[in-house]
Amino acid sequence: MLHVRVITPVGLTDDVLRLAVECPAVANVTRLAGAAIDPAGDCVEFDVAREGANEILADLRGLGLKESGGITVEEIDLSISAAADEAMEAAPGHSEDAVIWEELAARTSAETRLTWSYLVFLALAVQIAAIGALLDQPILIVGAMVLGPDFGPVAAFCFGVLQRDLPLIGRSLRTLAVGFAVAIAVTLACAVVSRLFGWIEPSMLDDRPLTSFIIHPDRWSFIVAVLAGVAGILSMTARKSQALVGVFISVTTVPAAGNIAVAIALAHWDEVGASLIQLGVNVAGLIVAGVGTLLVQRLLWRRFDVRFTAADGVKTPEGAAAER
Template sequence: MLHLRAICPPGITERAVALLREHAGATHLVLFRGAAVEPAGDVIEADVAREAADEILAALCGLGVDRDGGLTLEQVDTSLSDAADRAEEAAPGEAADAVVWEELVGRTGEESRLNTTFLAFLTIACLLAAVGVITDSPVTIVGAMVVGPEFGPLAAVAVGLVRRRFDLVRRALLALGAGFPLAILVTAGGTWLGNYTGLFDASVISGDHDVDFVYEVGPWSLVVALLAGAAGMLSMTSAKSAALVGVFISVTTVPAAGYIGVAAILGEWDKVARSAGQLAVNLAGIVLAAALVLLLRRNRSAPDIRERPLSRG
C-alpha cells in the first residue's frame, strides 16, 4: 500500500474526495478541512493500492490538484486492515508488477543529481577499485562496486528516454559525464603519489592477476550488463530495493574506471583502452536493458509526466 496526501483548494475538494471514495483501490479516506497553510486548502489522506496509484494520480492531476495544491506518496510498510486488504484485491494486477511513474521519475531524478555527495561516493569507489587492482584483491573490488552510485543516473537515463523526459536525461548525463572523469583523475593522482613514494610500481598490474576481469571486455561483459540493468530496473519499479545490491556487484563500471586511472599512470595503455571499453560496454548495456524493461512494463494509462519539472530539493 501507498499513503497518499493531497492538499486541495476548497473548490475541488469535494470532487477529489468523491473520486477517492468511488475508487476501489483507495481506502482509509480522511479529510481535514482548512488544515493546509501553504498552499492554503484542505488536506485529504488515503491509502491506495500500489497497482491503482497511477490511475488515482492521473485523476487527481486531471482535477488540477498538482497545480494548485500538492500530492505526496509514501510507502506503507505495514497495514493491518480488512479495508486495505479489500482495496488491494479490488485493484487490477499485482502490487509487485505495478509501476508508479511519478514515484520512479522522482526517485531517479533525485539520484541522478550532480552534487558533492554523488561525486564523493563515485571518487571513493574508484579509489577503492584502484586499491583492489594494486593489491590484487577481488574483495576490495566488490566493495568498490557496492559503494559506486552510478546506477541511479543510468536508471534516470533509461526512464528519461522511455518517458521522453529529456531534462532527466540531461541531468543524468551531466552527473555521469562530470563524475567519472573527476573520479578517474583523482584516482590517477592517488596512483601517481603512491608510485612516486615507492609504495608500488608497474609490476603490480603486469602478469596474471585475480582482478584482470576488470579490463577483460568481451561478449560476456555485455551479457552481464544487460542482465544487471534489467534486474536493477525491475528492482526499482517493484520497490524491491534489496535486489539492487546484487546489481551493484555484477557490473564493472566503477572497477573499470578505477583501473583506467591506475593503468594510465603506470604506462599500461593497452589496459587503459580495454578498461575504457569495459566501462563503455557496461554503461550502454545497463541503460539499454533498463529502458527495455520499462518499455515492456509501460502502462499507457499512466499520468503524463513529461512536462512536470524536476524537483530542485
Template sequence: MLHVRAVCPADITDTALDLLRADPGATLVTVQRGAAVEPAGDLLECVLARESADDVLNALRDLGVVRTGGIALEDVGTLLSDAAEVAAEKAPDRGADSVVWQELVAQTGEASTLTPSFLAFIIIACLLAVVGVATDSSVTIVGAMVVGPEYGPLAGTAVALVRKDYRLAARSALALLVGFPVAMTVAWFATWLFRKLGWVTAAGVENLQNVDFIYKVGPFSVVVALLAGAAGMLATMTPKSAALVGVFISVTTIPAAGFAVVAAEVGSWHKAAMSLGQLAVNMVGIVAAGVLVLWLRPRHRPGGGTLSRLNRWWLSDTA
C-alpha cells in the same frame, strides 16, 4: 499498497474526494479540513493499490494539487484491512508490480542529480578501485562497486528514454559526464602519488591475478550487464529495493574507470583501453536492459493475468 497524503486548497477538496471515491483501488479515504498550514488547505489521505496509482496521481495533478499543494507517496509496510483487500482486488489489473511512473521519475530524478555528495561518492569509489588494483584486492574492488553512485544516472537515462523526458535525460547525462571525469582525474593524481611512493608499479599491474576480470571484456560482460540492469530496474520500480545491492556488486563500472587510470599511468595502454571498453559495455548494457524492462512492464489486462488469477484463486481457496 501505497499511502497517499495530499494537501490541496479548500476549493478543490470536494472534487479531489470525489475522484478518490470513484477509483476502485482507493480506500481508507480521510480528510482533515483546514489541517494544512503551509500551504494552507485541507489534508487528504488514502491507501491506494499500486495498479491504480498512475491514474489517481495523474488526475490529482491535472486537478492542480501539485501546483497549489503537494502529494506525498510511500509504501505501506503492513496493512490489516478487509477494505484494502477489496480495493486491491477491484483495482485495474496491471499486476502488483506495475510501474508507478510518478514515483519512478521522482526516485531516478533524485538519484541522477549532480550534487556534492554524488561527486564525493563517485570519487571515493574510484579511489577505492585504484587501491584495489594497486593491492590486487578483489574485496576492495567490491567495496568500490557498492560505494559507487553511478547506477542512479544510468537508471535515470533508461527512464528518460522510455518517457521521452528530456530534462531527466539531461540531468542524468550531466551527472555521468561530470562525475566520471572528475573522479578519474582525482584517481589519476592519487595513482601518480602512489607511483612516486613506490606503491604502484608497472610490473604489479601486469601481474594482477585477483582483479584482472575488470579489464577482460567478453560475452559474459554483456550478459552480466544486461542481467544487472534488468534486476536494478525491477528493484527500482517495485518495493524490492534490497536487490540493488546485488546489482552494485555485479557490474564493473567504477572499477573499470579506476583500472583504466592506473593502467594508463603505468603505460599499459592496452589494458587501459580494455578497461574503458568494459566500462562502456556495462553502461550501455545497464541502460538497454532498463529500457527493455520498462517496455515490457505489466499493462492493463482485462479479466486479469494468469498470476493474478492464481493469486485470487489461492486466497479464496485458503480463506
C-alpha cells in the same frame, strides 16, 4: 498500500472526494475541512492499493493540484483494515509488480543530482577498485562495486529515454560523465603521488590472474551488464534494495574506471583503452536493459490500467471484474 494526502483548494475538494470515493482501489477516505493553512484549503487523505495508484494520481494531477495544492504519497508498512483489504482485491494486478510512475519519476530525478556525496562515494569506490587492481585482490574489487553509486544516473537516463525527457537525459549524462571524470582524476593524482614515493610500480599490472577480467571486455561483459540492468530496474520499481546490491557487484564500471587511473599513472597504455571499452560496454548493456525493461513494464501494466465503470458512472469492483 499507499497513503495519499491531498492539499486542495476548497473549490476542488468535492472533485477530489469524488475521485477517491469512486475508485475501488481506494479506502479509508478522510476529509479535514479547512485544515490546510499554506496553501489554504482542505486536506483529504485516503489509502490506495499500489496497483491502482497510477490512475488516481493521474486524475488528481489533472485537477491542477500540483500548482494549487499538493499531493503527498507515503508507503504504509501495516494496514489492519477490511476496507483496505477489499481495495487491494479490487485493484488489478499484484502490488509486487506495480510500477508507480510518479514515484519512479521523482526517484530517478533525485539520482541525477551532482552532489558532493555522490562524487565522494564514486571517488572512494574508484580508488578502492584501483588498489584492488594493483594488488590483484578480487575482494577489494567487489567492495568497490558495492560502494559505487553510478547505477542511479543510469536508471535515470533509461527513464528519461522512455519518457522522451531530454532535460532528464542531459542531467543523467552530465552526472555520469562528471562523476567518473572526477573519480578517475582523483585516483590518478593519488596513483602518481604513490609512484613518486615508490609505493607502486609498473610491474604490479603485469600479472593479475584474479582481476584480469577488467581489461578483457567480451560478449559476456555485455550479457552480464544486460542481466544486471534488468535486475536493477526491477529492484527500483519493486523497491527491493537487497537486489540492487547484487546489481552493483555484477557490473564492471567502477573497476574499469579505477584501472584507467592506475594504467595511466603506470604508463600501461594498452590497458587504458581496454578499460575504456569495458566501461563503455557495461554502461551500454545497462542502458539497453534498463530502457527495455521499463518499456516492457509499461506495456504489460497497461493491461491492468483499467477504468472501473458501472452503468451509473460509479467505479465498482464488479465493473473491474467485467472489464478483466
